[in-house]
Amino acid sequence: MKKIVSVLLALCLLIALFSACQGGQTESGKPKLAAEAQKKKAVASAAASQALQEEEGIKPLRVVTDSYQIRSWFSESKSAPDLGKKAFQEILKHFGGTPNGMEVELEVLPLESGRYEAELTHLRAELMAGAGPDVFLLSGFGGCDAKLPESSLFPNPEHAMASGFFLPLDEYVxxxxxxxxxxxxxxxxxxGCYEGSRYILPMFYRLPFGDIYREGNPVNPAELPASWDEALVHEEQLVRDNYGMQMFSVGFRQAVFGQIADNVNEELLIEQEELFQRTKEAVELYREMKSHYTPITYDETVNSSWGDIVSGGKATSSVPDETFYAPRNSQGQIAAAVEHWCAVNRNTQHPEDAFFIADILLSKEFLSLERFWGKENTAHDGKGKETKMFWMAATGNVPVYADYLTTGISYRNATTYKNLREALAEAESDIAYVYFTGNVDKEMDRMFREFIDKVDAGEEITDEEIRKATDKCYSTMKMMLAES
Structure with a gap:
């Protein structure tokens, strides 16, 4: 029986390859041609391959994701993860299925803290034993929101990359x-590269962003501060307030600092005294902003998910008096935080099929959530409960396709404000430093979040309290790096 199935499989593969070779170039060029060939090949061989897998007991390709946490945080609901699993199968079907017809199983990490941590421990044990999921679709959980998990499967993605956990992808890419x-x-x-090889594929990243609404007298971008230090003494109250708002939008770590650690060599790059001083400055800036802060109002016609980063003004569908910009950190830079990424396990026994998953995750169709899996299930119109598990852009993050910021085509978050899109594109072209959100970054935001809570509660904060908190944070970050 095995010989018969093998012969059928070989014939199907030959037919698929012959068919793929007959196509000519399309307007889209090589990517589109290759994609069509991939679909034809997969459809032709899927049945025979799956029959062979069942007979020989081959396990499904495993894809692990923590996207359920993001989906539940954003929508404040806990719909069954089975909906996301169903959507993932539809996505695979749309792209023609894996090259060798392998079945794919989406493993969704649970929401409950205890179960979530237990599953992370189990997966890490698998990885250390030379096994584990074939593909990782993971989040950074950065920023200042306390509802997001404090830990992730890879607490230090850059160190994990250098330590050989991921498959080099250059040839596949x-x-x-x-x-x-x-x-x-x-x-x-x-x-996502280390020593000349590509290991991690970023999908969405976060930019520090704000806007200033000054009716009848819009702010001239040339008047905006060129660094955190300039913002502290800027004569314009709206500008200082906008920097203060960064503390509860992108968070203290990204708003104030560029590179804070050499994650590969496990070394902190900022001094303990600097952390204290910057924390003290940020607390005062946040307190100043809160003293006369009024909630933002949005025009009901606006269909945008940039609410978490479009802060500090009255946002409407037409705002000629509103200035969008990217606040600079203490080094005068714009730092980008990778919040969603994928990689292939170095231990996978099926690298071609595993990369196929990564390939579709980095496609424009997936990153823009175009309606390729049915109008009734689209995430764009609010009805797509299934697809919203993968609606990572809805958190205000930016997709890695740069042209979405200039055209806005299909990218929901960048279609509403033309001036916002232009400002994002300008900031994107001026990114000086990129990091994967890890446990060290989250520890800094966790520390500052306690000060946000105290300011919001109207409590006084002494220098001694700030010193104690920053000293503890600094020691914890050093320990985290040593343990990564």
Whole structure:
């Protein structure tokens, strides 16, 4: 029986390959041609491959994700993860299925804290034993929101990359069928490289962003501060307030600092005294902003998910008096935080099929959530409960396809404000440093979040309290780096 199935499989593969070779170039060029060939090949061989897998007991390809946490945090609901699993199968079907017809199983990490931590421990044990999921679709959980998990499967993604947990993808990326590397944001994508090889594929990243609404007298961008230090003494109250708002939007860590650690060599790059001083400055700036802060109001016609980063003004569908910009950190830089990424397990026994998953995750169709899996299930109109598990852009993050910020095509978050989109594109072109949100970054935001709570409660904060908190935070970050 095995011989018969093998012969059928070989014939199907030959037919698929012959068919793929007959196509000519399309307007989209190589990526589209390769994608169509991939689909034809997969459809032709899927049945025979699955029959062979069942007979020989081959296990499904495993894809693990923590996207359920993001989906539940954003929508404040806890719908069954089975909906997301169903959507993932539809996505695979749309792209023609894996090259060798392998079944794919989406493993969704649970929401409950105890179960979530237990599953992380189990997965890490698998990885250390030379096994584990074939593909990782993971989040950074950065920013200042206390509802997001404090830990992730890889607490230090850059160190994990250097330690050999992920498969080198250079050869696969060169022959990708769905992603278009030439159109991806190079500075962000290069953050997933180590010693000349590509291991991690960033998907969405976060930019520090604010806006200033001054009716009848819009702010001239040339008047905006060139660094955190300039913002502290800026004569314009709205500007100082906007920097203060960064503390509860992108968070203290990204708003104030550029590179804070050498994650590969496990070394902190900021001094303990600097952390104290910057924390003290940020507390005062946040307190000043809160003393006359009024809630933001939004025009009901606006269909945008940029609410968490479009802060500090009255946002409407037409705002000629509103100035969007990217606040600079203490080094005068714009730092980008990779919040969603994927990688292939170095231990996978099926690298071609595993990369196929990564390939579609980096496709424009997936990152924009175009309606390729049915109008009744689209996330765009609020009815797509299934697809919203993968609606990572809805958290205000930016996709790695740079042209979405200039055209806005299909990208829901960047279609509402033309001036916002232009400002994002300008900031994107000026990114000086990119990092994967890790436990060290989250520890800094966790520390500052306690001060936010105290200011919100009207409590006084002494220098001694700040010193004690920053000293503890600094020691904890050093320990985290040593344990990564």
């Amino acid at each position: 060169e022959n990708a069928s769905f992603m278009d590397l030439g159109k991806l944001q190079k500075t962000v994508m290069d953050a």
